[in-house]
Amino acid sequence: MIIQIEDNDGDFLLIEAADYLPDWANPETTENRVFIFNQHLHIIPNTVVPTDSPLKLIEAIRLVSQNPELTQSSPEIELAIMKRIGEYPQKIKESSHTAILKLPVEIAAILTLKPSLLAPIVSTYCNLDVLDAKHCKGIKLEDCISTQIKFTKYLYAMLMQSELPKYIRHNNAVKEKKAQLGLKVMCGYRIITSRLSEDIYHTPEYKKFLNSLTKNGYFKDNLEGSLEYSQLLEKAMAYFLDMECSISLNACNVINEIKSSDEFNKTIALLKQKSDTEMLEEDDDAWLNVSPDELNEFLNTHYGKNVKLKNKDPLTPHILTSELTDFLKETSNFDGIEHNRKENTKDSIDFNSDDFVNCIEKLLNMVSNQSITDSDYSSDDDDDGEDCVENNMDLSCEAQDVELASKLKSIQNDDVEFNIFKNLSQSMKDEGMLGPASTILRQIGVKKCDILDSDDDD
Template identity: 25%
Template sequence: MAATASTSSSSNPFPFPSRRPPDDTLFYAVYPLPLPTKLPAPALVATLQSLHLTLLSHLGPFLSSHLFHRDPFTLSLPSDPAAPCALCASPPVPHLHGALRFGDSLPDEWLAASLLFALTRAFPDIAARAWDSDGEFLLIEAAFALPRWLDPESAPNRVFIFRGELHILPPSLFPETPSLEAALAAVHDDSIDTRAPDAVQAAIQRRIAGLPERAAENLHTARINVPAPVAKVLKEEPCLIARAVEGFYDRDIDTMKHAARMEKFLKGPSGEGVEMVRTSVRMTRAMYAQLVQQNFQAPRGYPMPRREEGPEKWMEAELGMKIACGFEMMYQERRRQGEEGKGSTWEIYRKTLEATGCFKGLLPGSEEYKRVMENAMQYYKSSTLYSRTREILSEPVRRIDEILSMPYSAEEFKGVDLPPSDDESWLYGGEGELNAELRERQKELEEYEAAKKHRKSQKQSVSGSSKSQADQFKLGEITESMQDFVRNMSSFEGAEVPANRREMKSVDLDVNQFFKAMESVFGGSSREQAGSDDGFDRKSSSSDMDFDDSDEENAFDEELDDKDMGDSFMDSYSDALNKELSSTTLEKSFARAPRTGTIDEGPSNAAATDGEMTPVDVDLNLVESILNSYSSQQGLPGPASNLLGLMGVKVPPDGKKS
């Protein structure tokens, strides 16, 4: 691989730059679903061509009557459907694509987005996506409603327009960035819910509401006074007004030289002068603002009326003069660039070569500098970018030449009923619209902050209740409940779970009634004998009583001797068992009670050593075992929670996992 890379770089001394998307361009792609990836190349091209014609036919009525600020909305096939797409920067996935320069007219970007929503709504088996230099601009519009996991790093191949709605692939479906094929398959699968939340849908729909039907509100009609060739071009190709305004607005010193001469649009084919005519032109509001708001002196020799003839006539002539100069500058500059095959792409290419050090150490104008520049130019002309640039630059020039080659005269523009110029108060009274937009954004921000504060208060409430529950909880309840459970009556059917001690009622004992019941069982002398026991004197007792006492004492002594022998055996057995277990790890598996001191009595301590095992704290080990089992359940049902619940013990949630 390294060898291949080095060979490639050595064979390409003037590499083309990886261009960043222009700031004023919207890119979009349309995908047929399911993807026809298994079709052979001819069938795939035919499928895409059929889809292309179908979509453009659907949009035809609107596109034929609407005017865009820079470029019109178009769709085209990739040059090679089986190869990666350079425009979309995507793998070889069957699709149609397009790029729309909207310039300073941001409404055109949203108009194009609305067309994509309309297409996917009209054709349920296609999906689309759109992006610009900022990335997923649809998500930016719905920023306050987006899920927290969605950010620019996680958004690639997750956002699509499908069936007139926005779809976002969640991380539960694709933890990592999905491939484009897998993402489109998931969007098309009806069993998978990829529809974006309602709040996101509402934010997008607010922006495209009424589009494309409402797009005409962004257009402005004006009457102008222009040379007849300009009027003829506008009559045949109204969309070329965008190129003329662009040429006027982006003018520089070099292009203004063309406007000073006006060789194309102010002179006839034989060099004679042309007649001025009155016509009407429609443009976007952004175009109109770019023309009106700039001061521009008419070139020498350009026919302009006197200001005394009236402000209306002067405004029509001045606006027409700017448009005519824009046509002249655009035509001459594009013709020159088309012949040379240069343009903005060549300038970017040249600046990139300078930045990469191709001309390092070379003095501009020197022989070596010219040689390297000539080699770079030859390499540029051999690329497909050169031919494509020439075609794009020459297209308006060829079309203008075709129109002006047809016979025409100024008479066809006379006596025509022209529509009146639109009111231009919007140009100066946009403060109310701006304030309304700011209020809408402020409202969105306030709603977002309120929702955020509500979530925070809910979280604090939950943590507070957990804390109070933890404060009320006592570990002793576990041991007490377990002891009650062990001591409770059991049989072959199992043990009975003790009732909740908090709900148990206290027992009332009537002592007098208790003794009366005892007397009825044992006889009436029981209480009297019990009362005389306090003053009983063994010396005044009868011989029978003495005999009985001696027998009882002998029996008691024998019982003590037996008990001492049993205790001695248990102590010895316990010492032997502890000594044997002290060499194992069993001691470390139990929590033990701390030593309270050294006991000197008893035979079991005579052989005590430093390694003697301390007593096991049964209650502590019980609590630790139950709590460890409860924690391992991770909030799910399990034996520990079931047992504690039956015993009426509520354990607070694990604070480390909340």
């Protein structure tokens, strides 16, 4: 069996292996080229089918099935993907959170029969605007039951961190956590059901979708009402419901179908019986509390650059500036930083940092010499000793050049490196690991503990 997996972002499996993909692979060139076959990932390379040639799905499947040795991806790509998905399905349990909510029995029954509706309800509430908020007025926690609801940790965190509407924030009835969470879900539910349409296929969105299909020849030359036209229309309606209509509109349709089913009434009766006798338990949500150091460690582990210091040397201003220099030499684009870029183009600019520093030093020498010359030797009254003054000036300038150059060389590296180190350290303390200085340091693999102590006040 050959499997193709895609979502709205395309071949999402390749995102996990982005650092190991060949140079030609990008979202525009991997269409119909990524498959799973015999428990291995297969990517049809551009050496087999050039990327400038369209590749049909049937032809791609044939290539993978007949030439698996040519299309199987490298071990590095597969390991990168397995590192992310290898913990599943156990990871699903670790990513879920069960909480107790106080909800009207109608909403509890709907979420029991269709748990996936929780996602659009939570998202709708967390993104409500002024127009949506008017549907939340007048909500009362009456005729409610306590029920267990399973969230993903992401949805639970979204709901917990979102604020209650201002006009009910101080209501004594919603001081309990389960009541607050239930109230938020009720608000999201009300907003979604306010958009409920008697017929989803009479909405402006569907009419626009149908007109687009007709304009692009989807129905071919079939007359409206014919057998083949009806079959194509049925497929289009199913596709629109699953893929094209808005999430809230789809949720409205599903809620309407559930409420008209026999299972809905049976579930309501069952939930009322359980609420009187069942002892409900919920998961501990201490995982919501993440310290800045833990977050930084997580970001470094998953997205940072690992820097290994020789012999476990402590981080010094010299090491820091060296790593920053290497980082700034990298090339970046919309895909991120391109490490060790080798290709050069005719229009590329060759910037030599050493030459640039030398030019700056010479400029400083010239400015310094000129100021000394103007202050010490300029005179409009002593014309008789002009030649002598000029000779003295030449000798003095040469001596000053030598002295100034030696001082610059001796103090430049230490002072500049120390100042950079000091400024970045202070920035990290001020911004709390969430600003530009911290971002730069994370990119070169420097952690907060490498620079600052926990009680560092200097």
